[in-house]
Amino acid sequence: MLSYAVRRLAWLIPTLLIVIGISFFMMRLAPGSPFATEENMPEIIRQNLEAAYHLNEPLWVQFLIYLGNLAQGDFGPSFQYTDYTVTELIWLGFPASLQVGGLAIGIAALIGIAVGMHAALNQNSWSDHLVMAVTMTGIAVPNFVLAPLAILIIGVYWGLLPAGGWGGGAWTHKVLPIATLAMTQIAYIARLTRGSVIETLRSNYIRTARAKGLPARLVMVRHTLRGALLPVISYLGPAIAGIITGTVVIEEIFGIPGIGRYFVQGALNRDYTLVMGVVIFYAVIIMALNLLVDVLYAVLDPKVRLS
Amino acid sequence: MTEANREAVSDAGLHPDLIRAAEERRPRGRSLWQDALRRLGRNHAAMASLVMLVVITFLCFAGPHLLTDHPLDRVYWDRVAKGPDFERGHWFGTDGNGRDLFVRTLYGGQISLMVGLAATLVSLVIGVLYGATAGYFGGRIDNVLMRIVDILYAVPFIFFVILLFVFFDRNLLMVFVAIGAVVWLDMARIVRGQAIALRGKEFIEAARSLGLSGGAILVRHIIPNLLSPVVVFVTLTVPQVILFESFLSFIGLGVQEPMTSWGVLISEGARRMQQAWWMLAFPAAFLAVTLFCFNYLGDGLRDALDPKDR
Numbered sequence: 001m002l003s004y005a006v007r008r009l010a011w012l013i014p015t016l017l018i019v020i021g022i023s024f025f026m027m028r029l030a031p032g033s034p035f036a037t038e039e040n041m042p043e044i045i046r047q048n049l050e051a052a053y054h055l056n057e058p059l060w061v062q063f064l065i066y067l068g069n070l071a072q073g074d075f076g077p078s079f080q081y082t083d084y085t086v087t088e089l090i091w092l093g094f095p096a097s098l099q100v101g102g103l104a105i106g107i108a109a110l111i112g113i114a115v116g117m118h119a120a121l122n123q124n125s126w127s128d129h130l131v132m133a134v135t136m137t138g139i140a141v142p143n144f145v146l147a148p149l150a151i152l153i154i155g156v157y158w159g160l161l162p163a164g165g166w167g168g169g170a171w172t173h174k175v176l177p178i179a180t181l182a183m184t185q186i187a188y189i190a191r192l193t194r195g196s197v198i199e200t201l202r203s204n205y206i207r208t209a210r211a212k213g214l215p216a217r218l219v220m221v222r223h224t225l226r227g228a229l230l231p232v233i234s235y236l237g238p239a240i241a242g243i244i245t246g247t248v249v250i251e252e253i254f255g256i257p258g259i260g261r262y263f264v265q266g267a268l269n270r271d272y273t274l275v276m277g278v279v280i281f282y283a284v285i286i287m288a289l290n291l292l293v294d295v296l297y298a299v300l301d302p303k304v305r306l307s
Numbered sequence: 308m309t310e311a312n313r314e315a316v317s318d319a320g321l322h323p324d325l326i327r328a329a330e331e332r333r334p335r336g337r338s339l340w341q342d343a344l345r346r347l348g349r350n351h352a353a354m355a356s357l358v359m360l361v362v363i364t365f366l367c368f369a370g371p372h373l374l375t376d377h378p379l380d381r382v383y384w385d386r387v388a389k390g391p392d393f394e395r396g397h398w399f400g401t402d403g404n405g406r407d408l409f410v411r412t413l414y415g416g417q418i419s420l421m422v423g424l425a426a427t428l429v430s431l432v433i434g435v436l437y438g439a440t441a442g443y444f445g446g447r448i449d450n451v452l453m454r455i456v457d458i459l460y461a462v463p464f465i466f467f468v469i470l471l472f473v474f475f476d477r478n479l480l481m482v483f484v485a486i487g488a489v490v491w492l493d494m495a496r497i498v499r500g501q502a503i504a505l506r507g508k509e510f511i512e513a514a515r516s517l518g519l520s521g522g523a524i525l526v527r528h529i530i531p532n533l534l535s536p537v538v539v540f541v542t543l544t545v546p547q548v549i550l551f552e553s554f555l556s557f558i559g560l561g562v563q564e565p566m567t568s569w570g571v572l573i574s575e576g577a578r579r580m581q582q583a584w585w586m587l588a589f590p591a592a593f594l595a596v597t598l599f600c601f602n603y604l605g606d607g608l609r610d611a612l613d614p615k616d617r
Contacts, residue, residue, distance in 0.1 A: 015458045026470055140598040142550055144557045144570075145591045148577035156581060245554070252558060253577070264558055267469060275470065
């Protein structure tokens with residue numbers, strides 16, 4: 001088990017290098033300079049600026065400098081927010097993004113699994129059909145439609161919750177963003193859980209467990225759940241990536257000061273260092289959580305452990 | 308029944324209609340696909356979705372020419388952001404710049420559907436060839452190819468697509484290629500699994516013992532036989548791609564003016580929804596119904612092609 005985790009950990013290094021490499025070279029080869037918006041800049045000042053950011057060195061030297069800085073946790077200065085370094089901006093936005101994204105995935109997993117199990121245990125009943133219809137709606141209505149609708153109805157017409165902003169992190173400001181962000185994932189997880197529980201209930205080892213007289217609750221908790229949750233756990237990797245992408249939209253719509261907003265703003269302003277910093281930061285988070293999910297999977301599934 | 312036989316029988320005085328009737332009643336073998344189509348035909352939700360998709364596609368591509376006289380970018384200065392008006396033929400009202408929303412929703416649908424299909428096609432070609440090669444040849448080739456996929460899987464590609472759109476010229480071709488390049492990974496994994504299962508089958512062995520080359524077996528036997536999970540996956544990928552394009556357009560990075568897509572329209576509508584609900588409602592409804600239908604159709608196809616699941 002430990003060697004499996006270590007091997008997976010070792011694979012992170014080439015992956016990370018590829019992520020950094022692709023984003024670095026793509027961005028440097030792109031047309032347009034971060035100083036293109038400054039009109040009538042004297043030639044000498046432009047040269048000094050480029051020298052200050054090492055933009056006049058050959059590309060591979062720039063890459064090595066960037067790697068060296070990264071190793072020390074330094075993402076470089078932001079080109080647009082001139083008073084901040086990228087590292088500062090990321091840490092400024094991270095708490096809000098983490099709260100919204102983390103709570104959304106947690107809530108999505110809990111509700112999704114509960115709803116999916118309920119539907120599976122009452123297969124073809126009206127509540128099962130209701131769950132399937134509602135979750136299909138959750139998949140077909142994207143969060144950038146759901147969020148404006150929620151703002152309009154709950155925030156504006158009914159006035160129950162604030163329609164946007166962060167309010168210094170007051171919980172009332174978090175309800176709508178988290179709910180709209182979690183909705184899609186609840187739908188996916190519920191459908192996945194339902195299918196997986198139904199399939200597991202038909203398997204031979206469940207019949208054996210029943211035949212040897214185990215109480216229904218034990219069969220459910222100890223045998224069915226353990227087998228049925230495996231696909232759900234392996235879906236958590238993509239779900240995390242989905243939630244992170246979702247926060248970009250949700251933070252834009254609700255005006256939450258998170259990393260996603262900096263990312264979009266940075267992307268629109270050609271803020272090289274900021275955009276790269278955010279991509280690499282997200283890549284590390286996604287890879288680390290994927291690793292965690294895979295190890296968890298291996299712990300639960302004896303087939304992986306043996307091979 | 309051969310020609311000579313048929314004549315002999317009709318000489319015997321039997322009416323040709325009788326012969327035809329007898330021929331029709333003769334039992335025929337049904338292929339996997341005929342079986343699947345029959346099962347799909349009995350799935351009402353999937354069939355309704357299929358019909359709905361045909362209607363939406365027809366509306367989007369023929370509607371702007373048949374159903375309305377309003378051009379895509381004509382500005383009606385006296386009708387800025389006005390609600391549906393049947394007298395003037397603004398079925399869905401007008402947008403914030405005074406353009407007819409009905410024709411814009413349909414044009415947006417053209418772009419969204421085209422991106423969905425084209426990007427899926429890109430991922431299909433890459434994914435099937437890559438996955439089938441890895442699965443069929445196995446061994447070291449498989450190891451190397453799938454390690455590459457593993458590494459790429461860990462890369463948050465959505466952000467790279469965003470970067471692509473920000474830093475290079477945005478044209479439609481790039482939208483296809485970039486999104487297609489992201490979704491082929493899943494396709495490759497599914498196809499590889501199927502190819503491994505097929506590799507051990509007797510008919511592949513027979514083909515090999517007949518002296519067929521590896522490439523020929525791949526193209527003629529492996530790929531045709533792994534089509535059914537691929538068809539299902541394609542149906543479920545199209546809505547994902549449409550959603551992804553809408554997401555990009557929504558944050559302002561996708562299709563650019565004067566072209567439009569459902570994501571662009573929804574983004575404009577969301578900004579003005581308090582004054583002009585129709586600007587959000589109609590494009591959002593079109594997008595949601597399309598995604599619904601693709602998902603139901605995909606589910607139906609899976610049930611139809613994989614009978615062991617029921």
